[in-house]
Amino acid sequence: MSSVPPSIDHAYDPERFRRDGHAVIDMLADALAKAHARTGVVLPWHGPEAARSEWGEAPLTAGSGELVADLARFVERSTQLAHPQCMAHQVPPPLPGAVLAEAVAALVNNGMAVYEMGPAAVPIELAVIEFLCARLGYPAGAGGVLTSGGSLGNLTALLAMRQSHAGFDAWKQGTHGGPALSVITSSDSHYSVSRAISIMGWGEAGVIAAPVDEHHRLTGHAVRVALHTARNQNRRVIGIVAAAGSTATGAFDPLNELADLCDREKLWLHVDAAHGGGVALSPTHRQKLAGIERADSVVWDAHKLLMMPALVTAVLFKQERHAYEAFAQRASYLFAEAHPETHWWDLGTRTLECTKRAMAVELWTALRVHGEAWFGEVIDRQVSLTRAFAQKITASSDFELAHEPELNIICYRHRTADNAELRRRVVEDGRFYIVGTKLGEDYYLRSTIMNPLTEETDFDRLLEHLRSLC
């Protein structure tokens, strides 16, 4: 005779889950089909204030909601990344099978701080890490960890850099009272780099932003000039943060040139390949990453070019031991109880996160089901679509490119319109979704071509749409 209250029993009832689950799957499959058919808007804009009062009024306490209907409404009112006219952020329409893997990992809910918390999840993560390291061209002895997002990934890598190159035990002693530490990065680097530096307490001067060249790349020359200035100001530069696929333009910094300089100057080389890491799986474009195998650390978001749902970020180290240096610490109730030494299988020693999602399962199954070559095909298509879009812009009389696209990010503008205003109209109309960015002082429209179901004709229709809104 069970003592479990009926309301609890009912909430956990496997048959209820089965029934709701089938309904949710059908709802999602229908939504996917609708988006692929270009039906409905991409961005159901209501304005933040209106949205807040609309969603804020739903009672959270009464127990009167209906799961499938609530979720269907959520889907309908969200930005439709699966719609081929969504050409905006570096966020993909996720591979549908990976979403199923995420659901499985969520129900299993195996935290991964120690092996026994994830007896399948931990070895799967290590297999994925090993695969990613191999694809970067890292030698034996490389390693790393998966974590929640590129920003946390960059912070993790820079903590390892600090511990390795500060010249003292920064974790234990603190950086207060030591030398003024700095990194050099490009003026185009992602905001998470300066965020990580300010988190570590180095202040805004801890980031020395060297100017980019005409291709938006950080060159060895610019770094040398920055290094000279920094030293004159008594700042101790311990590393360089390069980009492999910068956020603004998708530019790839010349990694071999920067690695040479780091070798010479004994600097840590971190490559933020959150966006561009995926091209390692494309034989066509892999050479853009030439030199990345020389980086001390790399951040690579599988939730960008590898089409995983957010968040699946790899932080990879050429020497695995650095993975343990980011967080030089132990917790009695987890790590120290039985084994005093550090073990590869206790992932909590290498990540900020204690309980961690079993995010590797998504990528592991996707690789097994589709094969590595499939990812290369997707990337090649994203790049060729972007080039086709660039050609259409160049061929037009009323639009212009900011630069030839390097990968799948493209910045462009209408020659005469107020482009910020134009973008506002696009967003509020909702049939297409594009974003914008400033390059130097100039505002440009910006699209990342993430959806491999986009067709070249979608670009013709986007340009027509933009003209109609000028």
Add this chain to the structure above:
Amino acid sequence: MSSVPPSIDHAYDPERFRRDGHAVIDMLADALAKAHARTGVVLPWHGPEAARSEWGEAPLTAGSGELVADLARFVERSTQLAHPQCMAHQVPPPLPGAVLAEAVAALVNNGMAVYEMGPAAVPIELAVIEFLCARLGYPAGAGGVLTSGGSLGNLTALLAMRQSHAGFDAWKQGTHGGPALSVITSSDSHYSVSRAISIMGWGEAGVIAAPVDEHHRLTGHAVRVALHTARNQNRRVIGIVAAAGSTATGAFDPLNELADLCDREKLWLHVDAAHGGGVALSPTHRQKLAGIERADSVVWDAHKLLMMPALVTAVLFKQERHAYEAFAQRASYLFAEAHPETHWWDLGTRTLECTKRAMAVELWTALRVHGEAWFGEVIDRQVSLTRAFAQKITASSDFELAHEPELNIICYRHRTADNAELRRRVVEDGRFYIVGTKLGEDYYLRSTIMNPLTEETDFDRLLEHLRSLC
């Protein structure tokens, strides 16, 4: 005529997703039913080395995997949190409906750094934040953000503390060269607190661990002693980190007493309620949190007592403006393009994360479907089960308690056995799962009663099982 290659078209085919999705739902429903029936082991132990070679050998590149079979194998070889004999970490068997919500959020994949990236996800998050703030008893003007895990949550709160109480612009100027900053916390505080402090560069001396009293609580007296010592050592204490549900024993620090002291000394009060925050939804146990409404910041993991799949962490501030002070920064391509001022709807300004999972949807639907009172029922059951377990231990002649359980965490040991060795045998046997911890110098067995489907008879069988392994 589509130009999409067939392999890509097939991977994104909504009908393939529908077919695989139904199969995955059935597989998961069956696994749930099996676990609830106490069939099979809780922990399929193979040992980390064996597991690594087993899972490491699966080819990742060939495209020969089968999604549903791969996921079924993953489920089978994972720790079964849904099994009522799982009595281990502070990780719940997630509410099955919340797993469906996570799947929906994953397919939708709406990043949330700015409103337009999540036109439903952003207002839903804000509605959830408002609900949680209200339940803590925070006054109007409170606010916060959801983030990936309690460790990141504690770091976020402590960054806001630093910015508010350091006495200078720590974000901009850095902490290098300024005063030696510190926080006081209990010797039982979670390792993420000292981790956050070392990340910020304050070093190990940045955490002053005051001894706990006989109930494992941080008292005002202990803080005053620590404060005195710190000042003699020229360390500038700017805050106290209290626990509401400590990790080791579930103890609740006396928040009103600590808040009084913080008022008097002008210290920031952060409450790590990652575990215990949930009792705010239990009328029976809510008084354990008395005083939490006076905390400057609170971290509350919904993936603990609120039964969400990991990770859903709320970082809440009594004054919403502090939510913006943790990361005092902007990014051209996101925030600055149209609106120079900070907006409540651009969540990227308040979290380390740029792309963020729409994790609020899980809790929002769960609250709407089950109602707030349901969560209170679950917590009350967890607590009463834990008390029943404690009584059985006390009534036995061969086991003893470390302390009367405060909530749903219980530390105990066999009076004569080598308890660390005993636990090792439990783990390798796999029919039950318990963990262990050190309290002071003594090793104890430790269970967190998370599964509301556990019955009192499961404890009888656990004690018998332990005796049989002595």
